[in-house]
């Protein structure tokens with residue numbers, strides 16, 4: 001089988017996970033890495049093979065990758081995706097694909113040019129798939145309401161040492177667009193497209209250090225069921241993300257890989273559904289489903305199949321995220 005040539009742009013934290021996943025795929029060759037900090041791209045090239053460049057432009061001038069992975073700061077995903085798509089290169093971008101409505105319009109226009117995938121890897125978590133199947137099977141009945149809590153811990157250096165986090169122009173927002181976008185996405189997976197939202201946000205912990213929110217709450221109307229959404233990086237630790245669906249016949253609670261089903265007749269079922277084999281170097285709060293998500297993207301590229309996290313597949317989540325910011329910013 002001919003190998004698919006890939007390149008990874010941005011060689012910081014999450015790129016390590018992408019490279020490791022790609023390295024283990026027999027049908028992929030990592031042709032090149034790029035980072036504005038050249039030693040980072042160099043280190044990755046030494047470890048995984050391929051050549052190192054100081055920019056996406058330089059890389060594209062010398063290489064012909066078929067797939068580019070965007071592991072750069074948020075504000076760069078859309079312009080970099082456009083550059084690649086304009087050359088017929090498929091794009092697998094880290095979340096969020098955009099930081100504004102304007103970028104979203106530009107990003108959506110790439111839909112028919114190339115295959116575009118967004119890394120919402122938590123959709124591939126066995127616990128998430130289990131709940132989806134349970135709902136589809138009908139046993140829980142209709143979803144009446146939901147709550148989701150992301151309570152994590154981030155200190156000032158996480159922002160100040162990154163060069164891009166904490167600033168509206170480069171991160172686009174705080175705990176919503178960065179950490180809890182995955183959880184918002186899961187609510188959309190379970191409840192569908194949101195109809196209306198009320199939201200507020202603030203900065204409790206790092207006011208004066210960062211200009212983005214560290215805490216955000218939203219009341220989301222999913223056209224019937226309403227969801228309470230709360231996300232903060234002002235907590236003292238990274239507690240497991242909680243998503244709970246109150247249904248006609250019971251309450252389905254998921255705390256990452258742990259699922260508890262409280263049925264209306266008083267019976268309780270517990271399931272532990274871990275992802276098989278975590279990726280080395282990944283932080284536990286990222287989840288471990290990058291491998292499943294990336295492999296699925298390449299399967300879709302090879303087979304010409306639709307990728308679930310393509311542009312139409314993330315539209316309801318991105319629209320909701322931008323709507324929440326509109327409401328919270330007033």
Ligand SMILES: NC(=O)c1ccc[n+]([C@@H]2O[C@H](COP(=O)([O-])OP(=O)(O)OC[C@H]3O[C@@H](n4cnc5c(N)ncnc54)[C@H](O)[C@@H]3O)[C@@H](O)[C@H]2O)c1
Pocket residue numbers: 009010011012013014015034035036037040054055056070071072073074076094095096119121162178285286287
């Ligand atoms: N899916 C997940 O669970 C998950 C987890 C962590 C991070 N992420 C996402 O991955 C992206 C990167 O996050 P990170 O934590 O790895 O950040 P990071 O700061 O560790 O890495 C970003 C890298 O991009 C490089 N860079 C900046 N501008 C560049 C440019 N113009 N060209 C090339 N390289 C450039 C930086 O030098 C840095 O090495 C973000 O979008 C983040 O939200 C996703």
